Amino acid sequence: MQPQPQSSLPLNGHxxxxxxxxPAPSVRELTLRAVxxxxxxxxxxxxxxxxxxxxxxxxxxxxxxAAVLTAAMFRSRAQRASLLEANLAQTIGSAxxxxxxxAIFTLPALYLWGDPPSFMQVVLIxxxxxxxxxxxxxPLRELLMVRESHTLPFPEGRACADVLxxxxxxxxxxxxxxxxxxxGAALTLLWSLLRVAPGVVSYELPWLPKAVLAIEMAPAxxxxxxxxxxxxxxxxxxxxxxxxxxxxxxxxxxxxxxxxPLLPExxxxxxxxxxxxxxxxxxxxxxxxxxxxxxxxxxLRMLPTMVGSLTSVVRGMNEGPGNLRKDIAPKWFGTAIxxxxxxxxxxxHVLGTEVSFSVRALSAACVGVFGVAFVAxxxxxxxxxGVSSQPTSGITLVTLLGIGSLFAALxxxxxxxxxxxxxxxxxxxxxxxxxxxxxxxxxTGQLVGATPWKQQLGQxxxxxxxxxxxxxxxxxxxxxxxxxxTTLPAPQAMLMGTLIDGVLxxxxxxxxxxxxxxxxxxxxxxxxxxxxxxxxxxxxxxxVAPLYLGGLLRGYVDRRRAAKLNEIEGTExxxxxxxxxxxLVAGEGLAGIVVAISATALGHxxxxxxWLSGSAGNLASLAALALVSxxxxxxxxxxxx
Numbered sequence: 076m077q078p079q080p081q082s083s084l085p086l087n088g089h090x091x092x093x094x095x096x097x098p099a100p101s102v103r104e105l106t107l108r109a110v111x112x113x114x115x116x117x118x119x120x121x122x123x124x125x126x127x128x129x130x131x132x133x134x135x136x137x138x139x140x141a142a143v144l145t146a147a148m149f150r151s152r153a154q155r156a157s158l159l160e161a162n163l164a165q166t167i168g169s170a171x172x173x174x175x176x177x178a179i180f181t182l183p184a185l186y187l188w189g190d191p192p193s194f195m196q197v198v199l200i201x202x203x204x205x206x207x208x209x210x211x212x213x214p215l216r217e218l219l220m221v222r223e224s225h226t227l228p229f230p231e232g233r234a235c236a237d238v239l240x241x242x243x244x245x246x247x248x249x250x251x252x253x254x255x256x257x258x259g260a261a262l263t264l265l266w267s268l269l270r271v272a273p274g275v276v277s278y279e280l281p282w283l284p285k286a287v288l289a290i291e292m293a294p295a296x297x298x299x300x301x302x303x304x305x306x307x308x309x310x311x312x313x314x315x316x317x318x319x320x321x322x323x324x325x326x327x328x329x330x331x332x333x334x335x336p337l338l339p340e341x342x343x344x345x346x347x348x349x350x351x352x353x354x355x356x357x358x359x360x361x362x363x364x365x366x367x368x369x370x371x372x373x374x375l376r377m378l379p380t381m382v383g384s385l386t387s388v389v390r391g392m393n394e395g396p397g398n399l400r401k402d403i404a405p406k407w408f409g410t411a412i413x414x415x416x417x418x419x420x421x422x423x424h425v426l427g428t429e430v431s432f433s434v435r436a437l438s439a440a441c442v443g444v445f446g447v448a449f450v451a452x453x454x455x456x457x458x459x460x461g462v463s464s465q466p467t468s469g470i471t472l473v474t475l476l477g478i479g480s481l482f483a484a485l486x487x488x489x490x491x492x493x494x495x496x497x498x499x500x501x502x503x504x505x506x507x508x509x510x511x512x513x514x515x516x517x518x519t520g521q522l523v524g525a526t527p528w529k530q531q532l533g534q535x536x537x538x539x540x541x542x543x544x545x546x547x548x549x550x551x552x553x554x555x556x557x558x559x560x561t562t563l564p565a566p567q568a569m570l571m572g573t574l575i576d577g578v579l580x581x582x583x584x585x586x587x588x589x590x591x592x593x594x595x596x597x598x599x600x601x602x603x604x605x606x607x608x609x610x611x612x613x614x615x616x617x618x619v620a621p622l623y624l625g626g627l628l629r630g631y632v633d634r635r636r637a638a639k640l641n642e643i644e645g646t647e648x649x650x651x652x653x654x655x656x657x658x659l660v661a662g663e664g665l666a667g668i669v670v671a672i673s674a675t676a677l678g679h680x681x682x683x684x685x686w687l688s689g690s691a692g693n694l695a696s697l698a699a700l701a702l703v704s705x706x707x708x709x710x711x712x713x714x715x716x
Contacts, residue, residue, distance in 0.1 A: 113167025170537025204505025255658020300625020314611025
């Protein structure tokens with residue numbers, strides 16, 4: 076069978092076609108060693124990401140690190156792994172990140188409330204969320220990977236495909252990837268582990284209250300921005316500037332005249348807060364409202380196509396083995412969703428043994444509705460901006476808001492019911508995060524010619540094994556350090572706990588949520604991507620700025636190429652520029668895992684001071700970003716690197 080052309084969108088905005096391989100029956104793919112290597116990577120990355128997220132409030136995508144490590148391990152064996160075998164191993168290994176994200180963003184709040192979950196409860200919550208996310212994503216594969224391939228770049232999925240080609244020897248020139256990996260890993264280790272200089276450079280505008288311009292020294296985010304291109308990165312950047320230079324100063328000006336705290340904050344007045352505190356206490360709610368509005372509109376817009384896609388899958392149930400080469404049969408993933416919902420309703424250990432059946436039944440129904448809906452939203456968001464920028468905490472906030480409002484209306488505001496609400500939100504958070512992970516993996520598989528149902532089976536295997544590692548890590552860290560401490564502040568979980576208390580006791584800041592929804596709707600009416608804009612409102616400027624830097628570099632490279640050739644020509648997917656950007660993502664991802672392992676093993680305090688501070692430290696961080704930019708531009712020019 077000849078390869079079929081696949082439409083994709085280069086970052087100059089013009090459609091082109093890219094061949095997608097069809098797997099040959101003789102190529103090794105679903106092998107025992109691939110499964111074992113994937114499970115080992117999943118356990119390792121799950122534990123490391125759990126610590127990293129509890130320490131700094133974010134995790135790193137492990138698809139590319141898992142791909143690199145898998146290929147390296149297989150290469151040392153007598154028989155080198157095939158491209159598809161390495162891809163399956165990274166698919167299983169990357170499953171741990173989503174489970175860790177869902178758990179650490181929510182469950183530590185139970186410890187803060189004095190109601191710590193049992194080991195088996197954490198295992199069941201993680202497993203239910205993982206299975207729900209995988210199962211609800213499967214019928215959307217054709218829609219998102221094929222029909223909308225011209226609008227959804229899936230940057231990290233493409234980067235992972237490049238890494239796999241290079242590490243398994245199928246790329247014509249893998250050198251830029253390894254140079255990018257070395258640069259990304261070295262800078263990340265210097266800044267995050269050795270702490271040579273501040274990770275964020277900021278400047279407070281003197282004429283605008285609490286307005287701060289900031290940029291993070293993050294090579295991976297620069298690489299992702301390069302893959303995205305100037306337009307998509309510009310939309311996200313514009314929204315983030317709106318939050319930093321308009322919303323934050325506006326709250327500061329209004330709050331300065333108040334003599335008492337402004338809800339949802341209960342102790343500090345706005346005048347006593349700096350810009351970071353205002354962002355955490357208020358702007359995040361604005362971003363959550365923006366994500367909620369954009370997500371609802373996206374689901375409504377996608378609904379007819381989603382129904383059509385699901386109908387076509389159901390019609391193919393009896394097509395025999397040919398259909399199995401595409402996706403797992405609907406009867407299996409449909410049964411898996413039903414089992415998750417029934418488990419939540421019937422097994423007391425999921426939401427808590429003190430919770431009544433009526434609370435469990437309503438929670439199960441809400442998890443089914445919110446989980447399936449946000450799986451579609453999360454997969455599409457990841458298609459736009461990648462896993463690293465997926466607003467999992469925003470999706471969790473919206474879920475807790477919706478379910479919590481029902482609980483409050485029914486008078487379910489006691490301690491066990493509050494804990495059950497948080498656990499239900501954790502399942503949805505895990506499902507949404509899992510959907511983003513599997514969608515990137517399926518995109519990678521599509522580009523390298525993998526068999527979808529084998530990847531989907533690998534994801535189930537990864538969820539079944541990684542949930543134990545996440546539960547062990549969470550229990551160990553909770554007992555060893557305590558959540559909410561200086562070592563493990565668990566910022567996301569603290570926010571979720573505050574939101575739940577606000578919903579159940581009627582102290583939720585509806586004006587802030589409504590403001591975010593209005594901003595998002597206005598952006599969509601102006602013709603902008605609602606989800607991309609909402610993500611920018613939600614994410615801090617320091618993390619969005621390197622994304623925009625990468626987009627600007629891609630625009631510069633494309634303009635130079637166009638001027639030289641006197642025509643518009645986007646860089647091809649296997650070009651040196653994209654390969655180098657992929658290496659940056661892989662290098663920082665691998666180094667991030669090393670930092671997390673070092674922090675767990677040695678008790679290293681991430682962010683406990685730097686060698687260089689003040690102007691010298693800021694200049695060093697900016698110089699590192701400049702170095703990344705120069706190398707990336709040079710890599711895009713053949714024979715220059």
